[in-house]
Amino acid sequence: MFPFSAAVALCILIISTDSSADDVLKGEQESASYKQENITPNKTHSLQRTRLFQYDPVQKGHVQYVEDESGRKMKLVTLATNPPVFEVPHFLTDEECDHVIKLAQENGLETSGVVSELLPSLSDGNEEEIRQIFTHLDFNEDKFLSPSEFADGLLDIAEGLLSDDDVKLVLAEFKLDINNDEQLDFEEFKDTWTVDVENFVRKWVEQRQASNDTSFRFSKTRVSDQTWLDQTWYDDEILKRLHERVIKLTQLPKEIVYSSESLQVVHYKPGGHYHAHYDSADLEEGLECSHTQYTDEEEGNVVLEDGDKPPDGLEEEEKCEGCEEDVHHDESPSRLCRYATVLFYLNDVEEGGETAFPVADNLTYSEETLANMTYDLYDLSYHCYDSNVIVGPEKGKAIIWYNHMLNETTSWMGDVFNRSLHGGCDVLKGEKWIANNWINVDDVYERQMEYQEEFMKEMENSKTLTDEEQKAENEFSERIPKEDVNRDGLESENLDTIETKTIDRDEL
Numbered sequence: 001m002f003p004f005s006a007a008v009a010l011c012i013l014i015i016s017t018d019s020s021a022d023d024v025l026k027g028e029q030e031s032a033s034y035k036q037e038n039i040t041p042n043k044t045h046s047l048q049r050t051r052l053f054q055y056d057p058v059q060k061g062h063v064q065y066v067e068d069e070s071g072r073k074m075k076l077v078t079l080a081t082n083p084p085v086f087e088v089p090h091f092l093t094d095e096e097c098d099h100v101i102k103l104a105q106e107n108g109l110e111t112s113g114v115v116s117e118l119l120p121s122l123s124d125g126n127e128e129e130i131r132q133i134f135t136h137l138d139f140n141e142d143k144f145l146s147p148s149e150f151a152d153g154l155l156d157i158a159e160g161l162l163s164d165d166d167v168k169l170v171l172a173e174f175k176l177d178i179n180n181d182e183q184l185d186f187e188e189f190k191d192t193w194t195v196d197v198e199n200f201v202r203k204w205v206e207q208r209q210a211s212n213d214t215s216f217r218f219s220k221t222r223v224s225d226q227t228w229l230d231q232t233w234y235d236d237e238i239l240k241r242l243h244e245r246v247i248k249l250t251q252l253p254k255e256i257v258y259s260s261e262s263l264q265v266v267h268y269k270p271g272g273h274y275h276a277h278y279d280s281a282d283l284e285e286g287l288e289c290s291h292t293q294y295t296d297e298e299e300g301n302v303v304l305e306d307g308d309k310p311p312d313g314l315e316e317e318e319k320c321e322g323c324e325e326d327v328h329h330d331e332s333p334s335r336l337c338r339y340a341t342v343l344f345y346l347n348d349v350e351e352g353g354e355t356a357f358p359v360a361d362n363l364t365y366s367e368e369t370l371a372n373m374t375y376d377l378y379d380l381s382y383h384c385y386d387s388n389v390i391v392g393p394e395k396g397k398a399i400i401w402y403n404h405m406l407n408e409t410t411s412w413m414g415d416v417f418n419r420s421l422h423g424g425c426d427v428l429k430g431e432k433w434i435a436n437n438w439i440n441v442d443d444v445y446e447r448q449m450e451y452q453e454e455f456m457k458e459m460e461n462s463k464t465l466t467d468e469e470q471k472a473e474n475e476f477s478e479r480i481p482k483e484d485v486n487r488d489g490l491e492s493e494n495l496d497t498i499e500t501k502t503i504d505r506d507e508l
Helices: 023-031 094-107 119-124 127-137 147-158 164-173 186-192 195-210 237-250 254-258 323-328 367-371 380-386 445-479 492-497
Strands: 063-067 073-081 084-088 225-229 263-268 273-277 338-345 355-357 389-391 398-402 404-406 413-416 422-424 427-429 432-440
Touching: 063 237, 073 389, 073 398, 084 389, 094 225, 094 237, 094 263, 094 338, 094 432, 127 186, 147 164, 237 254, 237 338, 237 398, 237 432, 254 432, 254 445, 273 380
Parallel strands: none
Antiparallel strands: 063 073, 073 084, 084 398, 225 263, 263 432, 273 422, 338 398, 338 432, 355 389, 355 422, 404 413
């Protein structure tokens, strides 16, 4: 079966353990390009194009070093080459980990969801969008949706994994398959893909769960709580320090990192998991990237996402309402464009909670092989340890991987690494805290340049305003009589005895 996430509409993966490389693999390898040079950020209209950086993984176990913001050398160990996955021990200090968790708790956590671009189409019945979804799901392009392909579309609706047999039961019980051939053509799909199917499927899942039928092994896609911390606008020393460290680690222009998504902090309790998924969507002409679609074409200004607005004055960052769903608050079709993922482990987990890459470094893949698999590789509750690469959670460690290859001609963002499928295994004992630092890049170079240029202007304007407010506050303070300042009995000379502790990164 092919569980589907709308965020990865074109990234349906098929695998094979065949040791001989096929033409698909050869094409993917030839299109991948690794650049190991520091690129100087350029303005939008510069004659020299900005190029993206990507580490060469060399081979599994290879070690290389890069300096952090303080000059300390960070160690990168290659865990996989396709996609390139690297482990970075001691990326954060214990103090930094604890601080991020504390901020997340203070900000408030909400139940995690999965990004869905399909559900708006259910409510408005837009035939063009529905046809686009049908094409996405029709992986083998035979103009019909098999149970496996239809199951991909039901993933966001059911909020969990359904087997092919489950899908057949859904089709039969709700008479969705008009001619009873166990597949859907577009006309059947169009009639099916209405707001009613959402109610049908969720009601059916609830009934099956209540029946205690042991053959129905339903597992929710994601079981966790989350919140967002904005490193760009929120005035927090540690968050800003981590932002600078990510810039050093990724060796990408600061404009790209600053204008990327906020830091997502996720909390998993026992049983918490996130089944295998992709962080980014495949390239698709006509479907804009979520992060750049908010550029106001008339005014040329960046329309910031709900969680990314600069605070008024020095007020706290506003809570992100709906979290990932906020990316689609205008209900326009879009796709996630995440060039790379940097994941922080914020605590030690007593048991479980690994990050798994089921098909990393697989040599070949084919539809026939996946169809004949004896288990569902997306289901990490049962098949975590069948994965090719498994990373144990360790406080302070980070892992970085690339969701996209580099275009060999332009050195800009290219196709998705099909083997970047990954997820979080069940926490068996204790709890798990992680943070996701996604690096957003639009594959349309000009749109990315326009977006980040306007974003940096917004940053500069906000900084200027803050500086002016601080200056005004200082002038106001100077006009206050000293006895008013020390009205609580604190002698001004005692302020000199307050010590500031800095973190010595060399002690790690």
